[in-house]
Amino acid sequence: MSRLAEKLADQIAAEAIRHVERTGDEDVISVLAQSMGDSSQTLQEAFITSVRVQRAAIRAQRLLARRVKEHSGGDAAG
Template sequence: MGITEDLADALARDAIAAAERLGDDTVISEVSDELGASSTTVQEAFLTAVRVRLAEQRARRHLDERLRRGPSA
């Protein structure tokens, strides 16, 4: 990845972790708004990274649950 994507991804990881720690998903929106005020390019990369990481988390939880249930009959 390029520097924009690398920085946005690192910030996305931190924002997701902060949102989980605080129990407040608006942290992600607040960070996005701050980025948008100075760089819409970085904001877009950040939001993409957030979406990808959250989708991956949901898919992993689904896979873990499916494995816990075991084989289908």
Template sequence: MGITEDLADALARDAIEAAEVLEDDLLIEQVAKTLGDSSTTTQEAFLTAVRVRLAEKRARKFLETKLNAALKARQTAGDAGRANG
């Protein structure tokens, strides 16, 4: 990646973390506005990085939930099989 994308991605990581810690859903938009006031190119890179990181986070959570449910179902089935056997 280039310097713009690298800096925007680092800022996106920090902004997402700060928004979670502060429980402030508007923080990312405020950071984006601040960026846009001086560099729309950096603002676009930042917003892209935020979208990609948040989408990846949601997908990982979904995957983790599915895996945990499948493991629990297997464990329950195994426990039931041992109880009947």
């Protein structure tokens, strides 16, 4: 996969995820993927992968933040 496709896909995926988080418009991911696939299967695949990876990272970061908060309990010693 080309670096250009990955870079563009990462940027568009990040913007799309922000849009979904603000609006709840989950359909935008499918609409964008379909539109990309009409012109470039490479970009479409990179976008879908990037959405999955970025969403997984967001979920992991949120889970970690919750766990840290739950276990911190003001205990500075760890």
